[in-house]
Amino acid sequence: MTSPAISKSAAASHPSSASNQRSSSRFARIGSIARWTLAVLACLWLSLCTAVGPLYWDFETGTIAHWNWANTAIFIGSFIIYIGIILGCVRFAELGRALPAKLSARLHEAVQQFFAHAETVESQHMADDDGTRKRAARFHISRQQIATGTARALLFCNRWLIRGTNRFWKLLLVFFVGWLWIPTTLLAAFGADVRSQIREFSWAWNQWTGLKQPYIGFFSFVPMDIYPTAHYMWPSNPTYLTDQHNIVLTLIYGATASFSRYVTGSNDAGIVVLAALQMLFAVFCCAAAAHRFLNRPWLSATDTADAGSTAGAGASATPPQAGGLARFLILLFFMVCPLAVFSTISLTKSPLFAFSFVWWFSIWYELTQTWRPAAAWHLRKPRKNRSADSVPSSVVQSVVKLPRHSFIAFIVSTSVMLISAKYAWYIIALQIVLAIIADRRRWATYVAALLIPTVLIHGGIAYAISSNMIIGGDPIESRGVQLQMIARVAQRNPDGISQEALENLSPVFNKDQMADAYSQQDADPVKSSGIQSKKVSYKWRTVTPDDMANFNKAWLDIVKDNPVIAFDALMAKCFGYFNVTDQPYVSMGYYVTSDYVQKSSVWIKSYNHDWREHIAGFAKSWGWIPVLGWPTHGNFYVVLTLLIGAAEVIRRRWLTLMTHMPLLLLMGVMITAPANNFERHMLPVAFAFGFVVLTYWRESRAELAAVQSQD
Template sequence: MSKQFYSLLKGQPQAAATHAQGEVQRVREQACQQGASRGHGHGQGRQTGHILAWLLTILACAWVALCTALGPIYRANDTIAHFGLLNWLIFIVTFAGTLGLVYLASSWNNQRATGSNGDQASGLLARGTSAIRTYCQQAYSRLEERAAAHPGLRRTSRWAWRVTQSWQGIMLLLLVGWFWVWATLLASFGADLVSQSREVASWLATLSGAHLPYRQGPTVMDVYPTAHYLWPAQPTYLTDQHNLPLTLLYGGAMALSRQLTGVSDLGIIALAALQLVFAAFCCAVTANRFFQPARASHLPQDDGQPALAAAGSLARALTLAFLLVCPLVVLSTISLTKSPLFAFSCLWWLGIGYQLHLTRKGGGRLPVSSAWGLALSTLVMLCSAKYAVYLVAIQVLVAVISDRKRWKTYLVCLLLPLIIFQGGMTGLFASGAVIKGDPIESKGIQLQQIARVAQRNPAGIPESAREDLVPIMDLDAAGMAYFPNDADKVKSSGNKRKIVVYRWQTVSAADMKAFNRAWAQIGRQNPTIYVDAFLAECYGYFDPADAAYVPMSYYANNGYVQEDTHWIRYWCHGWRDFVAGFAHGWAQIPILGWPARGNFWVIATLLLMACEALRGRWRDLLYQLPLLLLMGVMVASPANNFERHMLPLVFAFPFLLIAFHLRTRQERAQG
């Protein structure tokens, strides 16, 4: 205050008051001017982010709409060149529906989306959908009121609240709720487990002095072909085809079982039980972090911001019901097909990422238990899926850049396990103890494109490209073996009655150098066929009307389980048929069967991430980035709509939805 003000204060109170009001007003105006000048740049940044969010949302909705519109074409084994009026209608309806759904969800309880801030474009869109949003909000409120008034639901609500106060209680509930699937089905598996068992059995036999065929006859490495030029001179039967650590674990357990009982079944049953316990633990600790984020993440409550509330009883009860009822989750608990193990560990990893995200502002150290959990979940992911190497590497880079204060945490808990794992595998490959993976495994899309051309336009293959490919693959056989949904047939994978396309026994490293050149030459003359081959192999992951090519119910009831086992096939044989049939039948029901399909949850996750972007939650998307990368893995995978590849997104969606809802409530409280 000035001296003039103090003199006025002594002799003229009224004048002093008037002067004081003027001083306050002047200070406010100066603050507003300074804030406006500082906020000008921030306003431009927010506008750019808003435009980017809408662009990404439109692309996501357009991709889902395109895949849905292409479904009728590729299910009829047709071409995109015949994209007609019906397909355009499906595209427009799906695009409008998904875009409207994303906008409604993103503007729920969002005052900025009502158009009151003067944004004409947003205001027009908001006014057009305000009636729908208001109706949905009122319906949701009435549902909550009725649930609170119903005695049975009220008791269920109180029970759900009590049982989910700790991760131990959640884990106990899941173990009890899932016990029936292990007790009655014992285990689920497919061809991969059989190959892993054969690899370890052959390796142990060699260590014992047995002389098995190596280059002289068929071996286990010919089932999922690994080129002979990759085989060390010293015979070895361990490969990285199904991830070496997992092969040793699964194959070793079955070998021990054969030594003790004469058959592999006891080892398979024990492995399934251990995976069920691991699944319950991963789901429980993750649920605990999302149900009560403030307490589980030790968030400070004195930072002047509204506290992040705990999830309500209804959200907890619905999440538990999803985990206990959804066939994709239940059947995965005992499925020894490597993807479920990766998915459960990825869920554990995601939960810790959420905890790191919530505590980023304070920059505090991660609790020791969470740090160990992050490192262990990273190792399990690396041991169960090859593409986990790329996910972890990208996440390390993103985390260090976005959360620089805790760079040591990321280097120790993410980068160190990655270096140890990758260094160990590289050393084993170099020593000749293990056969490294064949590079043909990463060329599934390219093989499908070449094979589709060989089948539908063989005259369109340039002679120079044909000469380059002759040492690598039989083009005539490729045309006969081509199947739009699966590249394994072109890779010559399989044990019985397969058409030999890939010349893995004679191809050389020098021959493989010409592959990309030949692929590009063929593509220049057959662009439409290349587009067809690519889309036909991935559209089903984003088409809710497309049934799974290989559903999770397959692993519960197939020839390997029902015919090639000694004990398991006699245990509740008819019940196994019923469970697998029920899960498969539910997924086949139009619309009502969507929750039993993996691609429904993939689409839901993609749209929910678009909602996060529209609300400007870019930092929230950073811990969810691995899920977006996994969608890219699906697109590049060797099979279309392969349900086990979608499991991480299936497991994660209910928790992401809870986090979205709690964050929205917090923003609403902030005004």
């Protein structure tokens, strides 16, 4: 043990070392404060979204100005719960338990006392009835036998759950069998989007075959007027295909429906085929993702002993494969939750993106599990004085490039994401930068699997738009927040719009029609979307790029003059994504029983019509049950994912956070989406949630074991 005198003399002889230690300690404290600040801010945001729910459920008069003591109580209570969940996650990573030591011990003691008391009472009761203690003794023996039998049954179920899902083909079979009833009894689920895509392709096909059709004109009404897309974006030569719903999907859906009409006389057969193919794609994606997260196939049986050399803190602290409980809960979500069940056959872009995303997300997990810091990269190739046998096989495997099948999967999943959601390229672009910074030695993998598909697909679509082969999406689609703010002011305080702001706004929007069309849940009516009779608030026929240049100035002036109403518009449009008590504005069950399915289809509507209503009604009723219904909604998984992300920040799991960054970006997409609590926007987060929890548990066990080994 070093004496204080020696320590002081050592510090005096090395003043720079002491200074460096103080500086390092200071930076550590600042970093800790910054991380906890981010966690507190996340809790404040979630608490605010929870507290304002009762205000905005009153569609007519709800406003933040009516905030009262009840909202304050909800805010404080929510904050305590949310920060408590983060603290529990952090404590679990540090100590292996979520509750404080004394509370955990008292809870355990109380449970033991309860069962001991119950056993004593029942034993005495039996002894009194029989007049002897023999039956009581037999009772104790039977209790032990029951406990032993229960334990054996649980071990049996655990063993067979692992055996039944420890291979990719087994998981593929589980998902296929578990979901087979969906396309066979419900056939397909769809809404207005797929109908618009089919209509677009039909008009384009008519043009290609020489049929003359109306184009630009005040009395003409073509597919591009439905969304609508500003006429200034239309080329002079008639073009009917747009990138409004992603041009690749429009071509696939439209061509399939056209072939179906040619063969059967209606779109229905083609729609059913598309839904079945999407279900098969979902089976493949979910099985592949589950296989990577549950089984970690890159760790062979011979590498189990050396598994601690992979994935940072070491996988040896946790079993190489997930246990039966994790498998059961993850599979239960996909088999039972309406979010996953209805998404398998819902022909709208978000489910397709979500299934490809969870596949893509699992490949990132494989990449991080086989990531090596630069200091360990020398182990990839043995030096001259080190034989290959002296290097642990798991280390060698952990630093080589992705296996061919994973590399191909990386490319394909990236491509499907790009063709199914426009915002995918923003997510992928950020991931390219983060991945090359964190894992620059595998830069070629990221260039080939991320950059090249993005350039080819996104660049190709951009070229098709610039060359007037197709029409791009209207920029007004991304201005939902601004539209809602202006429309709410126009409805609630029309005199609060200055003359200058009105002059800048008028060439783009009709103020009175905006006020009439305003719905706090959805920005689509304000931008005149839909084929039905609508208020022409957005002047898409006459607006010009020069007019749009003044739109932002008008919006800024209106917000400055009406800050409370503008804040109401923002919160009312997005609070539901982060409020577990809020019911979805549009659930996934909508696509199962929409009028397009149940009324407008040719023969699909006659196939199990009542069964569809029953299934969708059951899911809706389940979702309305307090607490028990929360797991059926996307916002439940969004909130918990954000809290786990905050715990990861506090634990400084930067590599894992790099792979989870897309989940945070998707939450930003939700805020800017046209509608509030639109469940299809939350599907990627919900599908990845179980794997996020499993990752956090594994890394916590590994960190705890590493600390214990040092002690």
